[in-house]
Amino acid sequence: MAAAASALLTTGSILLIGQVPIRSVPAFLSGDLFATAVQAADFALLGLFLFFGIRFKDLLITGLSAAQIAGLFFFEFVILADSHAPAAGLYCDSLSLVMVLLICIAGSLIVLYALPYMQEHERHLKPGKSRNPVFFSLLFVFIAAMNALVLVNDLMLFYFCFEITTLCSFLLIGHDRTRTARENAGTALRINSMGGAVLLLGIVLIYTRLHTLDIQEVIARVQGTGALLIPLGLLCVAGFTKAAQMPFQKWLLGAMVAPTPVSALLHSATMVKAGVYLVIRFAPAFAGTFLSTGVAVCGAFTFLSAAALAVGQSNGKKVLAYSTVSNLGLILACVGINTRSALSAAILLMIFHAVSKALLFLCMGSVEQHIKSRDIEDMRGLFGEMPKVAPIITMGILTMILPPFGMLLGKWMAIESAAGNLFLLFMLAMGSALTVVYWARWAGILMGSDFRGKPRPERLHVLSTISLFSLLGLAILLSVSAPFFHTGLLPGSITGAGGFAPVNGSLANSAGSFAVIPLFLAAAASFLFALAGSGRSSGAETAAPYMSGIAGPENGTYIGPMNRITRSVNRNYYLSAFFGEQRLSGAVNACAGILILLMMGACI
Amino acid sequence: MIYAYALAGVILAPFAGVFIAGLDRILTARFQARTGPPILQPLYDIAKLWAKEPMIAHRFQPLCVYVYLAAAMVSVGLFFAQSDLLLIFFVQAVGAVFLVMGAFLVPSPFSQAGANRELIQILTYEPLIIIVLAGIYLSTGSFEISAVYAMDKPLLMNLPLLFIVFGYALTIKLRKSPFDISASHHAHQELVRGVLTEYSGRQLALIEIAHLYETVLILGLCSLFWTTGVLGTVVLLAATYLAEIVVDNICARMSFKWMLKSVWTTGLALSAVNFAWLYARGKF
Amino acid sequence: MFKKIMERSRIKSPWLVHYDCGSCNGCDIETLACLTPLYDVERFGVLNIGNPKHADVLIVTGSVNTRNRHVLEQIHRQMPSPKIVIAVGSCGLSGGIFKEAYNVVGGVDRVIPVDVYVPGCPARPEAIIDGVVEGLSVLADKQRRPDAANGAVAVDHTNSEILYESR
């Protein structure tokens, strides 16, 4: 059932290609009945949040939802009482299309993977009654809400979808009903309620000034005037909370207690991308203002600091989470730079990040179910135990950091666009180096030969296999075709003069060019060369590692004191003296907070 | 045409590399009041290693080594094709990452520690090089090498401090003292041969060849700082490399923590000053 | 042609690994003295590489005992061929003054095949250098006939003294 639905979603989204831009106001969206229904649903949703707040005895959630109810009431019945905003309906341009494709394809693959995963999960957790039907319904509501969010053209509808994603993430994070799950779900709700409140405030301010809720109209009227910076800034802050930017990253880190498909969904195609989408959508409205620079600086700071925090982590899921925060920071930095090239970079990064990160999270899920640990150090020599998943993770990691793959293409575009701003450049350069460290370190130990545990046969359900391989294939295929879909799919306003354009299989602008196709050819050739070369030398038997002459009979052991066979224990550097969570978090959060305050302050 | 340049570069680079490495060893010997090996010594070393009995510590290691070499070759090819500087650097990074991954494959404490330290070295020099390349972009308006050659004034005039920063990065990349932290040219230490410990025979020969390519690439990047006359280029390269050798000879190895702290602070400070100066002169 | 270059290169680039089996450290000091600028063995391409996996020449000092014989064997095994072993000092040759000890096995050749013997207590640096140079011809020979029987050579201690005098 779920599989069929995923297939349907995917085909639907693909059929949408070539139809853009669509602007429609369907009858059912413009009727009074619909408006009232949304109104009622809005209040119901906020009431639900209020209820959760009271039940958890959480003052912040209670206060925020109460404030939102009051604000919404005031807006709907006082400000909107006499004037009725015309329904803005739907709007689907290239940006929305990219998002829809991303949400549907990556989302569907994640659902596909979740089918066998959740069965295993329940077997392990043993709840009284299966809660999987609820789980999968929530997943689909989530995907639907995301799709709606990127397609609506009405700010109030947007707000409604935004809150639904908050609700879904809250319920999904708390799915396992353990103590930590509840607590972290609470954190997610708390931070996202802040985002919701800020968003509502921004919308109300926009309406009071422009008397319209039509997103396209707002952008068209504000563009180039440098006006309305405060509400736009508020929208950006709302985006930051959703995209788990510093200092709001805590909820996303907590979200890893949820079953892995939820994390995969939150981190790749949905939720965090909603925040990024919001900022990209309004980017033309604040282009060239100080707000734009502020967004760039905040994003770059998040990129750097989250990468530094990731270096200090040995918990695999936390590394993945910090890397998401970090990459979203990079994307937002690009949005803030706000030139054509930078926006290209932002959208490409969003696409490639979603695919690779979904892949890595799903792999982590399989690994965790198999070796019962999330620690990277426990994955040493994982290849011996999981000969299918370990190479996929390694490949996934390589698609994150190395050329000619898409993420690196995006990073390259980002750095080239940021080169004019010293502060941004420093942060991006350092962040990019830190990124290489935490990924390469992980990729390195996976394929080694020092697995510590007892090997058990790797069981990988056929659906999971399909899902993992399609994501990996997608990551590679998209990277190869980047120059083509860049022009074909991205908005014309970005790919036009001055932006990146394909030249002989390279993506080039006036400042530089990235030879995508030639590099892929070179990569393929060198891979064959490497295979042939290593094939020639594979006749030799593998020698024991050098252990100062006292290597034991088994690989990775040595003859220790009292002639005992001792295993040599290797551990990676995590540099906790520099990059530990305790050491950095406080300072980083404070700095990020100050940066956001500065950004908002400058708007006034 | 650019393909011809690239091909010529890829073919000729290792020979130039052998010459430079041989000269390096002779000069080092002279500094120590020795005669030193013949100039073709690096070639002898490589040829000898090539013909040794294959001994492999992990079945994926040869793959990593070949990818390392291929990446070094492609980056040199891109350099001679006058391609995008940042791209060249990222392609070169592929090789560095694969070398580290190969070292991680073997559960030997020396190779593991070496791999981790090599990553710290990458962490230290990568931001500096990116910043230097951005400095070049600010002076020329493009990341393409061809734009550098279109300048009528040598880059060194605009970027004197960034050149020093580049020198730092170069020392780390060439693993010269005090930054020979992940693997030393001279053994006799706690690390044995660090990241190189578990590569032997033909694999080590391939790594040496890749290293020749990297040396050529680095000197090539260095040469971009003086493009207005051949004599100036040669003098600049010779002076830089001589300085490297002197530093190598008079310094002891330091710890990676010291490297990370000192290089980042000095490097960033110097580049900030240089950028400020460019800014003051209205370069961007 | 390539083959020829490789053949020539082999004797032009002997990389050493030095293992102290159970020496009184006298021979070790002399061995390391060879590597000082005074003797400048890098003229012959000699490098002390410290890692058996990279080395061509194993220099062993001291007498072998029941405990470290395994280490010696393993280090020898981890050197890819072609390789040569040079036993240095009376102890390395026969067990020397430790020969009668309860745990001593004897000279290096009790455990691994030795190609060059350098006598002396301690062996002089010149003799050790001479031994390495002597070993190179064995190395060249080994390559021509890979499984040739061990044609061990002993370095004439007095000869090398003359070499030293004439310098």
Ligand code: SF4
């Ligand atoms: S031969 Fe003499 S100097 Fe050498 S180790 Fe034996 S006792 Fe010491």
